[in-house]
Amino acid sequence: MFLSFLQLLAISSLVAAAPSRRANHVVHERRSVEPRNWMKSRRVDPYKVLPLRIGLAQQNLEQLEELLMTISHPDSPSFGQHWSPERVAEHFAPSEDTISTVKDWLTTEGFRGDRIRVSPSKGWIDVNATVSEIEALLSAEYHVYTHPSGHEQISCESYSLPDHIREHVELIKPTVHFKHRIPDGPALHKRDNTTKLGAPSKFKFNGPKTNGTVVAASTPFPISTCDQFIVPDCLRELYEIDYKPKVPEKNSYGIVEFTPQAYLGNDLDIFFGLFSHDQEHKRPDLVSIDGGVVQTTFQDFDLNAESDLDLEYAMTLVNPTKIKLLQTGDLVEGAGFDNWLDAVDKSFCTFDGGDVPGQDGIYPDPAPGGFNHPESCGIIKPPHVVSISYGQDEDEVPVAYAKRQCHEYGKLGMMGSTVLYASGDFGVAGFGGFCPNDIQFNPDFPASCPFVTAVGATQITPGKTVQDPEVACETVIISGGGFSNIFPMPEYQEHAVKKYLHDNPPPYTAAQYSNSGKVRAFPDLSANGANYVVALDGQLELVFGTSASAPVVGSIITLINDARLAHHKGPLGFINPLVFYQDKFSDLFNDITSGSNPGCGTNGFTTAVGWDPVTGVGTPNLSKLLKAWVDL
Ligand SMILES: *[C@@H]1O[C@H](CO)[C@@H](O)[C@H](O)[C@H]1NC(C)=O
Ligand SMILES: *[C@@H]1O[C@H](CO)[C@@H](O)[C@H](O)[C@H]1NC(C)=O
Numbered sequence: 001m002f003l004s005f006l007q008l009l010a011i012s013s014l015v016a017a018a019p020s021r022r023a024n025h026v027v028h029e030r031r032s033v034e035p036r037n038w039m040k041s042r043r044v045d046p047y048k049v050l051p052l053r054i055g056l057a058q059q060n061l062e063q064l065e066e067l068l069m070t071i072s073h074p075d076s077p078s079f080g081q082h083w084s085p086e087r088v089a090e091h092f093a094p095s096e097d098t099i100s101t102v103k104d105w106l107t108t109e110g111f112r113g114d115r116i117r118v119s120p121s122k123g124w125i126d127v128n129a130t131v132s133e134i135e136a137l138l139s140a141e142y143h144v145y146t147h148p149s150g151h152e153q154i155s156c157e158s159y160s161l162p163d164h165i166r167e168h169v170e171l172i173k174p175t176v177h178f179k180h181r182i183p184d185g186p187a188l189h190k191r192d193n194t195t196k197l198g199a200p201s202k203f204k205f206n207g208p209k210t211n212g213t214v215v216a217a218s219t220p221f222p223i224s225t226c227d228q229f230i231v232p233d234c235l236r237e238l239y240e241i242d243y244k245p246k247v248p249e250k251n252s253y254g255i256v257e258f259t260p261q262a263y264l265g266n267d268l269d270i271f272f273g274l275f276s277h278d279q280e281h282k283r284p285d286l287v288s289i290d291g292g293v294v295q296t297t298f299q300d301f302d303l304n305a306e307s308d309l310d311l312e313y314a315m316t317l318v319n320p321t322k323i324k325l326l327q328t329g330d331l332v333e334g335a336g337f338d339n340w341l342d343a344v345d346k347s348f349c350t351f352d353g354g355d356v357p358g359q360d361g362i363y364p365d366p367a368p369g370g371f372n373h374p375e376s377c378g379i380i381k382p383p384h385v386v387s388i389s390y391g392q393d394e395d396e397v398p399v400a401y402a403k404r405q406c407h408e409y410g411k412l413g414m415m416g417s418t419v420l421y422a423s424g425d426f427g428v429a430g431f432g433g434f435c436p437n438d439i440q441f442n443p444d445f446p447a448s449c450p451f452v453t454a455v456g457a458t459q460i461t462p463g464k465t466v467q468d469p470e471v472a473c474e475t476v477i478i479s480g481g482g483f484s485n486i487f488p489m490p491e492y493q494e495h496a497v498k499k500y501l502h503d504n505p506p507p508y509t510a511a512q513y514s515n516s517g518k519v520r521a522f523p524d525l526s527a528n529g530a531n532y533v534v535a536l537d538g539q540l541e542l543v544f545g546t547s548a549s550a551p552v553v554g555s556i557i558t559l560i561n562d563a564r565l566a567h568h569k570g571p572l573g574f575i576n577p578l579v580f581y582q583d584k585f586s587d588l589f590n591d592i593t594s595g596s597n598p599g600c601g602t603n604g605f606t607t608a609v610g611w612d613p614v615t616g617v618g619t620p621n622l623s624k625l626l627k628a629w630v631d632l
């Protein structure tokens, strides 16, 4: 198993504090970084009963990458032969051997058979147990953690399992998975500190930024000013987007937003009035996930910019293809990435959930105004393309949880979906420029998962035109990129990444980034992320971010899918093996060779000829991609 430097550091510094382990027990999960702002205040009452949930290991996961490549690699005879959701679920479900081994272990440990329950999906074993029983079972120590606001939660730093059990268990709850944010205030990019909304967004919001510029609606926006104002025609010029959808009714493109983020209909109409007349009064198809609502009570940049930006540009670029708005989470609890995954794959969404508090919304939510219904499980088919402009720091995601979620993205690829995530807006640093120990680069998750397509940001140099090569975005935001501390390198990018590291050895140590040359590197590709003219809260503002880049790439893939569907072919699905396949499809992308992604007191990584950890393989050229990818 690959251990990151963070985990190694954590293990060495925590050994002294760890509870004594039973013979033949091995640490199964350990929190790599202790929560900021939370105090470990006292031990938990030993008689307190907790609902212990053991997430069983899925079978055949070691085949996931290879199976995904078989379906997604252009040289494979099975290219494009996506699997049905049922076939995927069955292939990876926990085995009978796993279920009986874990049950036997619990029985041996003194849990009577009638206390042990296997979930209908067979993914989980549930037991109600006292804290003292759990502490003995897992060689763990449970503490109450207290936040300055008075909020409390229970967690342990690590837990252990007998060696022969470990391979049968993915993760156990409640254990190390920690709710980092207090439940009353999203850590959004604040333009000012005047607006407060009682509803939370469960995790840090990798949303767009503004530099405060308000643009007059009477501005003409000719192509010659794309260096100052990006409007849809600039993107059409930059990426050769000149394609009218032929079979929009057969296609699907989903955009995920997390409540309280919401679009304003009036903003869409202002935008369409200027840039896409025939779409006035058109709206996306709302898919409400776990009580997701398009709230209009609270309005400001932080609450409307992401949704307005995503929908205005995506709807315009793929017009008349309809967008599915996957509005996720209620107004009280908010939601996380697992919640939208539950909604598109019911096998991922067991009735008792793989979701963990602090990362995801847990439903039913009994709080006033909460979504007091069972989770939205498998309520829609996975769209052919899904764009998500949200992310969180890798160092705040428990490793087992991140892996479980990442595997799910791989499964969605096997089913034929392209899942795009923005790569982050802080260069090599984490959200808000945060770097553990001040020097460690902090990659963005899920962009760092090898089974998603991570999208970085470019910009037009001031004074230049759409004809000139773009550069890495370093205006207001900095294109996120780098090397994962969790995930090993997928085969599809080995050649390109090794070439980069060989030709441009980064001058940083293993204490700064995961420099083994054997880990997932991102982003995969990029698109413009600067100076977007967005109709927002009734006026036009300039917006910046990989938040803009991801839905634009999603629109381009959606147009390619349209051409494929019109030719009676399936959607592209997981595109990374195609993106990196330069031998067969050279020059499909505009290589970005200028700029870097500074952070953590360094210049970050530099762009280079070919793939680089700032802008990936570069920006797309739809006209070339149509020629290369429609016939596959
Ligand atoms: C655990 O306790 C809860 C509340 O009493 C109960 O609803 C649930 O069925 C129990 N679960 C198991 C596995 O016994
Ligand atoms: C909000 O910002 C203003 C101006 O920057 C500052 O004076 C004020 O203390 C801030 N209020 C809070 C609650 O942070």
Ligand SMILES: *[C@@H]1O[C@H](CO)[C@@H](O)[C@H](O)[C@H]1NC(C)=O
Pocket (backbone or CB within 6 Å): 211, 212, 213, 227, 228, 475, 531, 542
């Ligand atoms: C915002 O960015 C644009 C273009 O990058 C620039 O022209 C403008 O002066 C900036 N506005 C402010 C207030 O910094």
Ligand SMILES: *[C@@H]1O[C@H](CO)[C@@H](O)[C@H](O)[C@H]1NC(C)=O
Pocket (backbone or CB within 6 Å): 238, 239, 240, 590, 621, 623, 624
């Ligand atoms: C995009 O590809 C077409 C050929 O299909 C080419 O003529 C055009 O110059 C390319 N555009 C850019 C910006 O490279």
